[in-house]
Amino acid sequence: MARPTLIAPSILAADFAHLADEVAAVERGGADLLHVDVMDGHFVPNLTVGPPIVESLKKVTKLPLDVHLMITNADAYIAEFAAAGADYLTVHVEACPHLHRTVQAIKERGVKAGVTLNPATSLQTIEEILPDVDLVLIMSVNPGFGGQKFIASCLQKVARARQMIDRAQSRALLEVDGGVKADNAAQVLAAGADVLVAGSAIFSSRDYAATIAALRAAGHPAPVHR
Numbered sequence: 501m502a503r504p505t506l507i508a509p510s511i512l513a514a515d516f517a518h519l520a521d522e523v524a525a526v527e528r529g530g531a532d533l534l535h536v537d538v539m540d541g542h543f544v545p546n547l548t549v550g551p552p553i554v555e556s557l558k559k560v561t562k563l564p565l566d567v568h569l570m571i572t573n574a575d576a577y578i579a580e581f582a583a584a585g586a587d588y589l590t591v592h593v594e595a596c597p598h599l600h601r602t603v604q605a606i607k608e609r610g611v612k613a614g615v616t617l618n619p620a621t622s623l624q625t626i627e628e629i630l631p632d633v634d635l636v637l638i639m640s641v642n643p644g645f646g647g648q649k650f651i652a653s654c655l656q657k658v659a660r661a662r663q664m665i666d667r668a669q670s671r672a673l674l675e676v677d678g679g680v681k682a683d684n685a686a687q688v689l690a691a692g693a694d695v696l697v698a699g700s701a702i703f704s705s706r707d708y709a710a711t712i713a714a715l716r717a718a719g720h721p722a723p724v725h726r
């Protein structure tokens with residue numbers, strides 16, 4: 501059975517001075533999740549937002565909040581992000597030496613648990629945790645900034661992650677984040693992704709709804725009429 505394609509706009513590329521309007525626009529435009537990038541200036545060389553913004557977003561949108569923690573000490577903030585209204589909390593394997601404990605701590609708070617890895621990190625690092633997670637995020641750029649170029653070798657990794665998830669009979673969604681645009685979305689979806697994160701592709705476009713629709717449609721190429 502064909503899997504639905506989900507689109508998660510990353511607010512990192514939105515106009516923060518008009519965040520509620522930006523979120524409303526992608527919600528009207530057909531987004532499925534709202535991707536929130538949390539950076540601590542330590543795990544990644546950039547600073548963004550924390551629990552108060554998640555809490556504020558929760559009040560203005562019905563979209564599930566897909567919170568991507570690019571932070572060194574994720575364990576110390578799980579309770580706060582859960583209370584703020586995160587629906588998914590995704591942690592980096594590179595930053596979580598006790599990943600199983602971290603994933604359980606997320607799930608104990610009734611939040612869906614995701615794990616993610618940097619482009620140079622092997623998929624083997626998530627093999628043992630697959631049965632426990634709700635989401636696997638493959639980074640297709642080195643995290644820290646929006647608007648970077650998709651690293652082509654990550655396509656192979658997405659395909660291998662798909663096989664791993666299916667082999668483990670895991671229900672985890674497979675999400676891809678970084679440099680996803682209308683012109684590579686078909687390849688990313690063909691490799692087996694369920695969820696496309698897109699920041700600059702959506703928020704730099706004139707018509708958010710049309711861009712979201714184009715990203716989604718990339719997974720369903722038009723039939724060839726003979």
Ligand code: DX5
Nearest residue numbers: 512643644646647679699700
């Ligand atoms: C990168 C972030 C991404 C980023 C994606 O560190 O995790 O979510 O916002 O932005 P684009 O789609 O512009 O590459």
Ligand code: ZN
Nearest residue numbers: 535537568677
């Ligand atoms: Zn992200």
